[in-house]
Each structure stands twice: as C-alpha cells, then as structure tokens.
Amino acid sequence: MNLLLFTADDLLAPGRLAVSDRRLQHLHTVHRARPGDTVRVGETGGLMGQGVLVELDRQRAVIEFSLDTPPPAKLPVTLLLALPRPKMLRRILRSAAEFGVESLVLINSYRVEKSYWQTPVLQPGTVRDYLLQGLEQARDTVLPAVHLEPRFKPFVEDRLPALLAGRRALLAHPRDDAPLPPTDNRDALVVAIGPEGGFIPYEVEKLLDSGFEAVALGPRILRVENAVSSVLGRLLPAP
Secondary structure, eight states, rough: OOOOOOOOGGEETTTTEOOOSSSHHHHHHHHHOTTTTEEEEEEEEEEEEEEEEESSSOEEEEEEEEEEOOOOOOEEEEEEEEOOHHHHHHHHHHHHHHHEEEEEEEEOTSSSGGGGGGOOOGGGHHHHHHHHHHHHHHHOOOOOOOEEEEOOIIIIIIIHHHTTTEEEEEEEOOOOOOOOOOOOTOOOOOEEETTOOOOHHHHHHHHHHTTOEEEEEEESOOOOHHHHHHHHHHHOOOO
16 A cells, blocks of 8 residues: 545544554554654545654554645546456456556456356445555556446447547457557547457457457467556556
8 A cells, every 4th residue: 555545534634534444454564654654645536645643553543644746647548348257357446546547448248257247346335445456556546437338239339439539449359450559648548358268259340340440469368457457558658
C-alpha cells in the first residue's frame, strides 16, 4: 500500500481520519508503522497528500493530514475484455487500476464460461475493493469505471458504436496481423482482448465490422492477464 486511501466515512473531523480495517493491518504488518510516522494519504476521487500517525494501536489508527497534490492523469484507454475466470479477474481488476485505465468493459464471448457471470467477484463492493488495491499500489485516487455486458451481440450492435465514437479501436488477437502500432499517449483508445483461446471467428468479424483494427502482440500466445499488461505497458507515457 503506497497510498492510504480514505473516504468521507473515515473522517473524524476536517484533516483527521481513522481506519480500523485492512488498512490498519497493513500499517502494522507491512509498514511496521509507529506513532509519529508520516504516511501518504489520498481521498478516493480527490487529492493526495501527507499524513502523520497521531494514534496507533490494534483497534485503530488516527491520522492528521493535508491534501495538496492531484492524482496522476488517467490513461485514455477503455479496456474491452472478455470476462476471465474469477481468479484471473481479481488480478486484472488490480492491474487495470494500477495502469490507470479510464474504464473497463467486461463482455461475454462464446468461450466465456456461463458460471463466470455468477462469481461473487463481480459484486460491486468486491470489484471496488480490488480496484482500490490497484490505486493504492499506483498512488492514484480515481477509480476506473467498470461496466458489465453479458450479451455479446446486443452490446456490439447497440452500444459499442457510441463507445467507439472519436476513439481508435484496436483488437489484440492472435493472428498474423500488423504489430501494435505506435500511439500518442493522448489518443483515446478502445482495446479489445478476448478470452483464453481468443474470440471465435464470428466475434472477430463483428468487432472488425464495428471499426476495430486487428493487431498482434508478437509471435507468442499470451495468457489474458499477460496480454492486458503487455498492451497497457506499451501505452503508458514515457517518464
């Protein structure tokens, strides 16, 4: 946890907050913090700054803080992702937040197991918790938007056109296509990545007909989570 995130519910008074959940445990077990230590804090959806631990025991931590730093700019990318298996989804949610994507759209595909849509990981509170973990790692405060689209054809035909308006659309698919092209870090992109085994030909053609460009990530076939990291890593702005 490189940033302790809080909300209005954690405030004791202006400039003073208390935590007693996993954040407290992290302060004890990872940071090995003590009263008087300085910690980085950020308000979810708002500014970041510094805090001082004025109280710390096994029940709670009390922090006095001030905020003066805006969060980093988001990566102008919407990730269109065939719903992965739950264990992988947890990691991808964290990664999406770490990379700073603006939004994540989880879609259905022929190769997506129906049971995946019933996983407790998709509960809003659980999704939010994994996204927050990614923000804490990356020192960011702004949550990506997450949308669920459990029906492929209605989504592609009815809602995808509006999503693609004014954006370049790239379909990362294991075929003999052109490599991922250079992009300006300010370009608004939609990047589609399929399930394990890839999109079926019908789905590929529907996406191409909608305006996607097919691109390749290289000669190796990557697991979904590695494909996500590979694509987003190439799109990050240079330091």
